[in-house]
Amino acid sequence: MNWLNSILVLLVAFIAVFFEATSNTPRHLLGAQIDLLPALMVYASLSSGLFTITALAIFGGLCFDSLSANPLGITILPLFVIGYLIYLRRGLILREQLFAQLVLGLVASAVVPGLILLLLSITRQMPALGFEFVWQWLVMAVGGAVLTPVCFRLFDGLNHALAYRPAVETSFRLDRQIKRGRK
């Protein structure tokens, strides 16, 4: 397991929730806030192990709910479900392909809010929603899709800069040197 990658994922999740709460720019420009956690979950499920997926779902979900009026813990399950399903099929997904990243980001960012609302309706704490939510959902899905490849580039860069890379051993050995010519 790559601990550095797991820590980086959790750190970025914390910062993402912080910016979602404090940055008003997407709300002013697009009329909705973009959720970064589903995009991050797509990255984690394609690049990390089950531990990171579970930790991200729990930590990210708790951080999100602590700053929201959501009941505590309601975001954990939707995040985990999407991450786990992608994790089970990761062998069939071309993670390096931009198109695959976009589609997975779109699906995850659309499904996670849907599942949260489903859980809210099950727990009878459903908020009043109107036509504006269709637009907000669209913004969340497309925004998440666009941010998923950004997540991949960001983490590839961070891992490249911070992770330990084993030195490449040369095949040259003094005792196997071929000497030509006559003695």
Place this chain on the structure above:
Amino acid sequence: MLKRPHYIALGLVGLLTLVLLNLPHHAASQIKLAIGSLFIPGFGVSKSAKQLLGSAGDTLVSRSELLRQNEQYRQLNQELQIRAMQADALQRENDQFRQLLGTEKQFPWRLKLASVIARDPANWWHFVQIDAGSRDGIRPDMPVMTSAGLVGRVSAVGLTSSQVVLIGSQECKVAALVDNKTGDNGVITPTSNPVDKLDNTLVTMSFLSSNSSLKPGQRVITWGEGNIFPKGILIGEIVEDPHQAELGYSEARVKLAANLGALEEVWVVMR
């Protein structure tokens, strides 16, 4: 066939979700506040950065412009001082009349300034966080307003921050009074028209009497019923003639006076 770590992960997430969703409200609020407090240093840094940017912008304003603004504010200050004097005299007169009539004395609002530090990250809730908590004397259900009008009420209180539910959401219904001769009253609720939900400045005034005489442009203020919002805080103004609703009541659309989309500083009415 799933492997053992899969069962552990699935069980952990399922169990944790069940436990957290079934926690008593008070315990869940305490855990939320504890986790939310992790963000407090970040909120402080964010606020300082905004102030720094603001002061950097101030250095670009020319001296003549600052002098002009200073003069403008000096005049405004003098005018407001005179109005405050007049209001004090009216207050005294009002108190005397109330004493003669034997009605309850009215006290001026005590206000506490707070900054909006965060908005609800979920799009479906209309809540904000302010940087004043129980140590500043904030308590649940205190009204929150700007100089433009009513914003909402405090819904949860932490030590250093509080959560405010905004007017126009399901969780913040306000008894309201129309500033007209007949004194029509009703309740401010989220807008019932799905198309109006696209505009977050519109709310509905429901439970109006069917023979109410509302006209567009009339001011809507808090009624004072319910002991949460004191009487007289401006909510907004009527934007259309009332129309018939269910159970024989009528309802009308109200445009909120406060701009809820651009809240930076708010006043909490202390009681």
